[in-house]
Amino acid sequence: xxxxxxxxxxxxxLTIGLAACGNSxxxxxxxxxxxxxxxxxxxxxxxxxxxxxxxxxxxxxKEGVKLEIKKFDDYVLPNKALADGDIDVNYFQxxxxxxxxxxxxxxxxxxxxxxxxxPMGLYSKKIxxxxxxxxxxxxxxxxxxxxxxxxxxILQDADLVKVKEGVDLETATFEDIAENPKELKFEHSIDPAxxxxxxxxxxxxxxxxxxxxxxxxxxNPVKDAILLEKDTSPYAxxxxxxxxxxxxxRVKKLVxxxxxxxxxxxxxxKWDGSVKPVEx
Numbered sequence: 242x243x244x245x246x247x248x249x250x251x252x253x254x255l256t257i258g259l260a261a262c263g264n265s266x267x268x269x270x271x272x273x274x275x276x277x278x279x280x281x282x283x284x285x286x287x288x289x290x291x292x293x294x295x296x297x298x299x300x301x302x303k304e305g306v307k308l309e310i311k312k313f314d315d316y317v318l319p320n321k322a323l324a325d326g327d328i329d330v331n332y333f334q335x336x337x338x339x340x341x342x343x344x345x346x347x348x349x350x351x352x353x354x355x356x357x358x359x360p361m362g363l364y365s366k367k368i369x370x371x372x373x374x375x376x377x378x379x380x381x382x383x384x385x386x387x388x389x390x391x392x393x394x395i396l397q398d399a400d401l402v403k404v405k406e407g408v409d410l411e412t413a414t415f416e417d418i419a420e421n422p423k424e425l426k427f428e429h430s431i432d433p434a435x436x437x438x439x440x441x442x443x444x445x446x447x448x449x450x451x452x453x454x455x456x457x458x459x460x461n462p463v464k465d466a467i468l469l470e471k472d473t474s475p476y477a478x479x480x481x482x483x484x485x486x487x488x489x490x491r492v493k494k495l496v497x498x499x500x501x502x503x504x505x506x507x508x509x510x511k512w513d514g515s516v517k518p519v520e521x
Contacts, residue, residue, distance in 0.1 A: 280308075280309055281301070281329050281492070282328045283308065283330045283332055284311045284312075284318075284322050284327075284331040284332070285332045286312070286314070287314065287453070287457065288456045289357070289508070289516050290333055290478070293356070293499070294308060296507060297504060301498055304497075305494075308495075311328055316338070316434075319331040320342050323483060329482065329486065329492070330480055330482050330492060332479075332480050332481075333453075334479065335477060336352065336476065336479055337412075337476060338385070339479060339481055341386070350481050350482065350483060351481070351483075351487040353496055354496045354500075356477070356479065356480060356499050356518070357477065357508060357518050357519055358472075358477045358478065358517045359451070359478060360517070361392065361395065361449060361451060361462075361476070362449070362466025362467075362468065363392070363396075364449075364450055364466055365447050365467050366440065368446065368447075368467065369467075370467070371401075374423065375446070377423070377425070378423065378425055378426070378446035379426045379427075380392075380425055380445060380447045381447070382427065382431075382448075383431055383436055383451070384430050385433050389429065390410050390413040391411075391474070391476055393418065394410045394470065395449075396468070398470075401422075402421050403419055404418055404419060405417050415427045433451050436448055436449070437458035437460070441458065456512070461513060462515045464513070464515075477519050480492070480496060500521040504518075505518035
């Protein structure tokens with residue numbers, strides 16, 4: 242009988258010990274999960290987006306948020322990564338591009354704030370002034386349709402083309418051009434990331450390059466572009482999240498620090514005024 246009692250006691254102690262180990266592991270897992278939840282993963286274009294995020298990293302650390310930056314060199318994968326849950330936020334696209342991507346892919350995304358505007362520019366190795374542009378000149382643009390209206394607007398502001406009456410410039414295509422007195426030719430089959438290379442190879446007479454790719458090629462839109470879009474451009478670069486995360490406290494802290502005056506002043510100084518912060 243005594244042996245049986247000792248056996249029951251040993252079993253009870255073993256059960257308690259296992260339960261304690263189990264609780265310890267659970268607490269550890271919960272702690273790890275809580276620690277991971279403080280990390281905010283943001284997908285961004287290398288420049289200026291990722292550089293801006295690197296600059297605000299210490300500010301977010303003070304707010305209790307660890308920022309992890311994943312760089313993307315194209316305009317398709319950042320939205321796919323967001324939809325797949327590989328990142329929490331993306332920061333690379335302007336609002337018209339975002340609207341088009343959401344509509345075409347049925348993404349459940351939300352725009353949580355504009356951060357800056359990068360002026361689109363048209364560059365040339367053949368001319369120094371737009372007055373030198375010859376009849377029949379070739380203008381090379383990207384295959385990103387959401388940028389076409391932006392480029393057409395720049396050309397219309399320069400009195401080089403005129404679109405059909407009633408056409409919304411944000412969604413205009415080259416088929417919407419009603420007047421083209423110089424008989425300009427448009428090539429729009431190149432990936433945006435390759436346009437700086439196209440310019441470097443001296444192709445076309447004018448090449449429209451998105452500012453982030455222009456920076457990567459050592460070009461400053463304000464100083465080097467033959468034509469530059471106006472400051473009233475609606476193409477502000479935004480932060481996008483899955484709609485379910487739009488009220489995430491980490492996201493709100495990111496939006497807050499990006500709009501701090503010191504950060505916006507730094508952006509203006511860093512890129513000589515060619516990256517223009519957007520006030521909240």
